[in-house]
Amino acid sequence: MFAPFYAAIADISATIRRHRDRLGRPVIGVLPAYFPPELIHAAGGYPVQLWGAGVAIDHAEAYLQPYCCSVARSVLELEMRGRAALIQAYVFTSLCDTLINLRELYRRLFDKPILGLSIPVTQTEQGRHTFLAGAAETIMKGLEAVTGRSVSPENLRASAGQFGRVRSLQRELYRLRRERPGGIKNADFHVVIKAGFFLPVDEYGRLLENLLTGLVSIDPPTGRRPRLVLSGMVFEPLDAQRLFDEIGADVVDDDFASGWRTVSKASLPVDDPVEGIAEYVFGGAPCCCIHHPGKDRHDYLVKKVRDAGADGLVFWYVKFCEPDAFDRPQLLARLKQEGIPATMVEIDLSMKSVESLRTRIQAFCEMIGGLEI
Secondary structure (H helix, E strand, C coil): CCHHHHHHHHCHHHHHHHHHHHHCCCEEEECCCCCCHHHHHHCCCEEEECCCCCCCCCCHHHCCCCCCCHHHHHHHHHHHCCCCCCEEEEEEECCCHHHHHHHHHHHHHCCCCEEEECCCCCCCHHHHHHHHHHHHHHHHHHHHHHHCCCCCHHHHHHHHHHHHHHHHHHHHHHHHHHHCCCCCCHHHHHHHHHHCCCCCHHHHHHHHHHHHHHHCCCCCCCCCCCEEEEEECCCCCHHHHHHHHHHCCEEEEEEECCCHHHHCCCCCCCCCHHHHHHHHHHCCCCCCCCCCCCCCHHHHHHHHHHHCCCCEEEEEEECCCHHHHHHHHHHHHHHHHCCCCEEEEEECCCCCCCHHHHHHHHHHHHHHCCCCC
């Protein structure tokens, strides 16, 4: 059931090239996170999401310090090595200072169109609308210049329907994982989500529907194993995600920006594109990178752990994500106050060995109980 998803990420360049040739659409890279891919698709582009890569950093250090976000460093490394030749243009959001600076580096270093969607910090809906009105127009014109096609209302509505459908299927996958702990291996689950970064929306939707049909007959393992929620920006590297399966712990939910925080977003409203973009960016699960006074991450995270029936939470910290790091001390304090065990593991996307993580995760699972060694 999971083989097509593993095949999609086994050779990502080959996957993108094959579908680009089939679709005849220019490939547009989406730097994390929360840019509506529907806009790219409606303009005739083929959106692929770049959440980092597990490559050694040899060239990017000339522009980004070793203590800079490893996601930013790794995607810059790909372009500097010439391994992103299939991507014809990039879109950025302004989630953090590093992404803003990375956008400007791309403009200076590479001869590719670079588009940016700045996310407003204003607390009022009217303020957000006013700001995004100009930004949306600039983005639409920029995408149309790259693809040579216009974003018609009909195309936008069709694209919103396709991507909204895919996210609803992904939410169903999340529901099955919560309700049947251990029924889906953690590594398999995240391979399915990652494949969606690179597969075209029509192909990915078809594969998801087939997978969900097959999973209906899968029974979870017997017995009660440690149940965990993971929280962080990016669920990479996949080798580290396999550790939970190997030690016998069940990940029952997550709070990843590349996972649930994106999957939780509803279909893009299209009657008013500006309002639609605002609802997409600020909707769904709260994120440490999005200023939204009406969404308290503390209450949200406590509820997520309890609703999933989890025994504890693991903060999956990808070095050196500043918004995530700033948010974590207060969240740890709140979880402790609520009596919810929590720990933090530190990840570098280019790490070669995950054995130190195995020891830490295994010790945490022993502490919360239920793990037999």
